[in-house]
Amino acid sequence: MVPLPPLELEDAKEDTFLETTFRIEGGRIRHWLKNENPRGGPTKVWRYHHFASYCSYEQKRATLMACMKKVRAMASDRGVLYPSAVQKMEEFRRLSYPIAVLRGVCT
Numbered sequence: 561m562v563p564l565p566p567l568e569l570e571d572a573k574e575d576t577f578l579e580t581t582f583r584i585e586g587g588r589i590r591h592w593l594k595n596e597n598p599r600g601g602p603t604k605v606w607r608y609h610h611f612a613s614y615c616s617y618e619q620k621r622a623t624l625m626a627c628m629k630k631v632r633a634m635a636s637d638r639g640v641l642y643p644s645a646v647q648k649m650e651e652f653r654r655l656s657y658p659i660a661v662l663r664g665v666c667t
Contacts, residue, residue, distance in 0.1 A: 580634060592644040593634040599647045603654060611656040624652055624665050 575581055582591040596605045608623055609615045631648050635641035649662050 589636065590640050591634065591636045592640040593631050593648070595644065595647045595651070597647070597651050599643075599650045603651075608652065608655055611658070611661075620657070621661065621665070624657065624661070627652075628665050 573581075575583060576594050579594050580591050581594045582589055584590075597603050608627075609620055611620060613620075627648055628645065631645050632641065635644055645666075649666075652662060653659075
């Protein structure tokens, strides 16, 4: 077995703390779920099962539902909720989740 190299710490970003990205606007803190896979950009981080994976449909749908609930809980307001949710849905769309499944989670 080939030993793996030791883990390295990454530099923190100025606008991110743990899983939250934030911005101060007009004396107000706006925050949303951090996403390293921006819409339309390259996939940097793989987190979830491809829709064609062996996992059960129920597990895939539960994961998707939990992710969307987390997006909602982490958003400070509707203005940041929508772009954050669209980014997360795009991430699942790239994993071949059917539009009907994505739409069903949003209703």
